[in-house]
Amino acid sequence: MQTKKINIFDTTLRDGEQVPGCKLNTKEKIQLALALEDLGVDIIEAGFPISSPGDFASVEEISKVIKNATVCGLSRAVEKDINAAGEALKYAKRPRIHTGIGTSDSHIKSKFNATREEILQRAVQAVKWAKNWVDDVEFYAEDAGRTENGFLAKVIEAVIAAGATVVNIPDTTGYCLPHQYGEKIAYLVNNVPNIDKATISCHCHNDLGLATANSIAGVINGAGQIECTINGLGERAGNTSLEEVVMVMKQHAYLGFYTNIKTEKLNPLSRLVSDTMRMPVQPNKAIVGANAFAHSSGIHQDGFLKDNSTYEIIRPEDVGADGSKIVLTARSGRSALAHRFQKIGYSFNRNDIDVLYQQFLDVADKKKEVKDEDLHELAKAYQPEAVS
Numbered sequence: 001m002q003t004k005k006i007n008i009f010d011t012t013l014r015d016g017e018q019v020p021g022c023k024l025n026t027k028e029k030i031q032l033a034l035a036l037e038d039l040g041v042d043i044i045e046a047g048f049p050i051s052s053p054g055d056f057a058s059v060e061e062i063s064k065v066i067k068n069a070t071v072c073g074l075s076r077a078v079e080k081d082i083n084a085a086g087e088a089l090k091y092a093k094r095p096r097i098h099t100g101i102g103t104s105d106s107h108i109k110s111k112f113n114a115t116r117e118e119i120l121q122r123a124v125q126a127v128k129w130a131k132n133w134v135d136d137v138e139f140y141a142e143d144a145g146r147t148e149n150g151f152l153a154k155v156i157e158a159v160i161a162a163g164a165t166v167v168n169i170p171d172t173t174g175y176c177l178p179h180q181y182g183e184k185i186a187y188l189v190n191n192v193p194n195i196d197k198a199t200i201s202c203h204c205h206n207d208l209g210l211a212t213a214n215s216i217a218g219v220i221n222g223a224g225q226i227e228c229t230i231n232g233l234g235e236r237a238g239n240t241s242l243e244e245v246v247m248v249m250k251q252h253a254y255l256g257f258y259t260n261i262k263t264e265k266l267n268p269l270s271r272l273v274s275d276t277m278r279m280p281v282q283p284n285k286a287i288v289g290a291n292a293f294a295h296s297s298g299i300h301q302d303g304f305l306k307d308n309s310t311y312e313i314i315r316p317e318d319v320g321a322d323g324s325k326i327v328l329t330a331r332s333g334r335s336a337l338a339h340r341f342q343k344i345g346y347s348f349n350r351n352d353i354d355v356l357y358q359q360f361l362d363v364a365d366k367k368k369e370v371k372d373e374d375l376h377e378l379a380k381a382y383q384p385e386a387v388s
């Protein structure tokens, strides 16, 4: 089986921080950058240095403290942006400038009032300019998801010839279906003659809930880097969720991809990002949501109690989650009730449980969740001498 390392490019501090209300100060950004390095990400996109003096300072300070990961700064395809990124990255051990321009006809016309040929020239000039600052230059073709493949291939060939080491193919608007995004990457692999001189990167937004699926389609078709964020934070409906793509590749190891992410650090870092950015994680979020390992219906609870793997494909400890939870609700069954009674110190036989189960349902129908206190009440009323 082939094994290919997929680089994890984390953009929580740049695309993630663009979320309204998620703004971070330099101290917070440094704390998260160190935690991301500890998690094992390969590249940390630390910010957009031209955007504000505060963001410039954050990129500069992060560059000083990060030892192993590449530190990346974003810029438009504009000399003054690139200069700011180059300056901010001057202390980085492994600096990368991420520069680019919109390549879809919609961006070319509405944003730039330009022609395809002019955009191609600006892309090449930006990469060449960035090469004056750093060796490692990543080019993004903004809105590549809606860019015609022939023109996209022309741009990518030209920027690689100009020195781009990574070529980012963003589905900026989250428009593509997985097979379309995968075909786009395959098209570049098959039609850009110098493509093996650069790493192809996926940067997928989640407007249709397809960011994770599209990124995985990208690596299956030849990409070597995924851009993503903790908790899937990012513009509008968000970016690709780091924890999801990493666990997809781990759970489907037969695909032949691996990352350097220490997956047992995923849940603690998810909480740190959520607290620092003041952005709650939805309870049903894959991998890091409060309910990711919670079982509530009787059928599921019964199967899970017989063998965890009947309803869990990931062990909670492998992603640093607190553990599996059996939540008692009106949908729960006798086996979950008996299990919980036992856990809190009561040993009831089958007949006892039959009787208690009816009383439990009366309580459960009035509440969202039956708690241990409720069970103690039931147990006391039923069998006051129960061992507790």
Ligand code: KIV
Pocket (backbone or CB within 6 Å): 015, 140, 141, 142, 143, 168, 170, 171, 172, 173, 203, 205
């Ligand atoms: O979504 C996007 O296209 C971006 C680029 C700046 C890489 O965030």
Ligand code: ZN
Pocket (backbone or CB within 6 Å): 015, 170, 172, 203, 205, 234, 235, 239
């Ligand atoms: Zn983006």
